[in-house]
Amino acid sequence: MSEDIIKQIRSFIFENFLFDADDDSLKNDDSFLEQGVIDSTGVLELVDWLEETFDMKVEDEELIPENLDSVNRLSSFIAKKTQ
């Protein structure tokens, strides 16, 4: 399950923010902020995608880097929200 989700997250991130980068250019623990993958408006794109794909609602107070700032963090966040 979590591997599938990680795959899904990576594919979304590459498709929408990295466009044509090599697969090894982003590790699952890399911070999106520090790697410059996502800018301030990118976070909202990410939230749109989460809400649509996983049928969940992301609350304002959940919009924090601890939940959203790497592939692994996203995967845990999705797991927590959808369990």
Add this chain to the structure above:
Amino acid sequence: MCGIAGILNISSDKPVKQEVLERMIFPVTHRGPDGFGFYVGKDVGLAHARLSIIDLEGGWQPIHNEDKTLWVIFNGEIFNYLELRKELEERGHRFYTNSDTEVIVHLYEEKKEKCLDELNGQFAIALYDTREKILFLARDRMGIRPLFYTMYKGSLYFSSEIKSLFAGNPSIPRELNPEVLKEIFTFWMPGGSETVFQGISQLEPGHWARVSVNGGIHIQEYWDIPFAASHVDSGKKEEEYAEQLRDLLIDSVRLRLRADVPVGAYLSGGLDSSVITSLIHHYTDNPLKTFSVTFSDKVYDEQAEQQEMVDYLTTDHHAEHCTYEKIGQAFPEVIWHTETPVLRTAPTPLYLLSSLVQRNKYKVVLTGEGADEILGGYDIFKEAKIRAFIKKNIDSEIRPLLLKRLYPYLALSPTKSAEYSRKFFNTDADVNELFYAHQPRWQTTGRTAVFFSENLKERDSAAGIRKLEKRFAEKLDGCDFFSRAQYVESKLLLGNYLLCSQGDRMAMAHSVEGRFPFLDHRVVEFACTIPPHLRMKVLNEKNILKKSMADILPASIVKRKKQPYMAPDILSFFGGKEPDYIDYYLSPAMVKEAGFFNPKAVSRLMSKCRKKSRQGFRENMAFVGMLSTQIVYDKFVRNFQVVQPEKLDNIKIIS
């Protein structure tokens, strides 16, 4: 207003030909559709396309001095020409026209390059001294009127627009400069005198050049925005600053209404253009015709505010309504006029607006540009203040939320979480860094590099910033961060984007001259003497301007939260019917041939756009930037073409 072009032989001994001058001046006929004039010597040629505004009968150029040893062509206006002429006549000079141009030759006769200190205006000047065999070029202080040049095979070619250089001599290389392209994808515009075309430079604002036959080119700055010199607190009260500013602006508006044709005004709905229209209404007897852009997309539209001013001043008002399709359709034509890649579509509505002005038979409009830069209006200044405030107490959970207040007009608000705010706005940065205020913007914009080709990626990304540091460090030494931000914004955003790509080029495309009361150098110099903490008082932008105008504006306009002028970007191409040309300019083959972007990344962005999902700042800038780069490549490098007439109509002077 006008277009100018010319040639000076430096080491070449090929005589200058009239026919080459005609090929150069024809492509800028939109700048001056009323007729042409030429001066042709053995080593020099001057060409002029005229838009008649002052001295409709007699002002044909080139214009000479009493003994015909000095010849001038000129694009722009000298607003204080009546005062200068009176003084010159008292000193014995004889005039043969009533035009403002003629004061230049007489003043130059007396003072050489020091003549520029006396001119209150917006201009690009080319003056030939037949005795000394010297060509003198000059540009106004803020860069309102353009002037480009290149050296090719021993000759200097210059013109109001780059297309003239390429049309005049088809052997001049037409190549895009990858370094400058990287600057554009960081700063939004070229950082200095280089253009996106290899070997083609602009004469910078506030500079003159002396070029001599058998000699070389000497370029010198004669004026710069004096932010750095403004740190002595005069002890004046806010009210005194406000009163002085008002007096200066009234005079600036009066001077800028001098014309032998009717003068209109742009009205955006914001504070600055409201100030200008209200000053015209209250302090002059000019019948007021106003022009506005409206948008079908409500995020960008300011129609309600525009209407409020129209009702308040009862002006004769006209609006150009912009839909996504209209902006998308006009965009390639807009890029033919900007002659440089842009990261925003925002010039396009102004191109459509100048067409509306032209259809109303107006040639001159007053506009509000410059107030944000010189009087402290932009959000980037506010953002810098908030970042500095956060830095002072870095552990505060509350302070970062101030950033939230900053960008409510954007549907895409980045500032929901304090932690994100901190990261996106780099609140840990040191306030003393030279480009403190601009770093977050440049960093965000620089992320468009994800679309670059390998070739472009390999080039040093920091080169552009280092060049800027070299140019600005000394000038800004000891300057506070707020003034530094204003200076950088005035030099880059205003000088190298707003006044050219979005200003001169969009208005002149339809033979319309913009005039800018806030950019009268007396106003600019005065604004620099206002202490930085009063320019933006706490977070109240343009504090002194608001104080000085409150009694001649509706309170709602003064109190209104600032909305920056923007147009829909990606949506202009994908929000309605997609223009056919998108697949041509951005086809993988064309992208590969141009060599600047990664075709696969471009295609992925296009599919993302076609899905009409939410797009971030970076994607919007990248898309418009790449599309415009490809258009520049196609129209100027690959398929450059100006269909020249067999014979120029309407030649008025050949000397």
